[in-house]
Amino acid sequence: MFRYPNGRLQPYIGFGPGIFFARVNITEQGFEASQSNTRVGVNAKIGAEFFITRHVAVFGEWKYNWVRFNFDETLGIAATYNMHLVAGGLSYHF
Numbered sequence: 317m318f319r320y321p322n323g324r325l326q327p328y329i330g331f332g333p334g335i336f337f338a339r340v341n342i343t344e345q346g347f348e349a350s351q352s353n354t355r356v357g358v359n360a361k362i363g364a365e366f367f368i369t370r371h372v373a374v375f376g377e378w379k380y381n382w383v384r385f386n387f388d389e390t391l392g393i394a395a396t397y398n399m400h401l402v403a404g405g406l407s408y409h410f
C-alpha cells in the first residue's frame with residue numbers, strides 16, 4: 317500500500333496477492349458433485365481518504381480482484397473470477 321500522508325486529503329494505491337476460495341456444487345438428476353478450490357490471485361485498489369477531524373475520515377475507493385479457478389478433478393470446469401467494487405465509508409484512526 318502506497319499512501320500520500322500529507323494534509324487532510326490522502327490518496328492511496330495498493331496491489332498484491334490474495335488468497336481466493338471457491339466451491340462448486342452440482343446437483344442434477346442422477347449426478348451430484350462438489351469440489352473446492354483455493355488459488356492465489358491479484359488484488360488492487362485505488363482511493364482517497366479525507367480527514368474531517370484528526371481521528372475521523374471519510375474514504376472512497378475502487379477495488380479489483382482477479383483469479384483463475386480450475387475444478388478439473390471431477391467436474392472439468394475452469395473459471396475466472398473478475399470483480400470490480402466501489403466502496404466508501406467512514407473510518408476512525410487512533
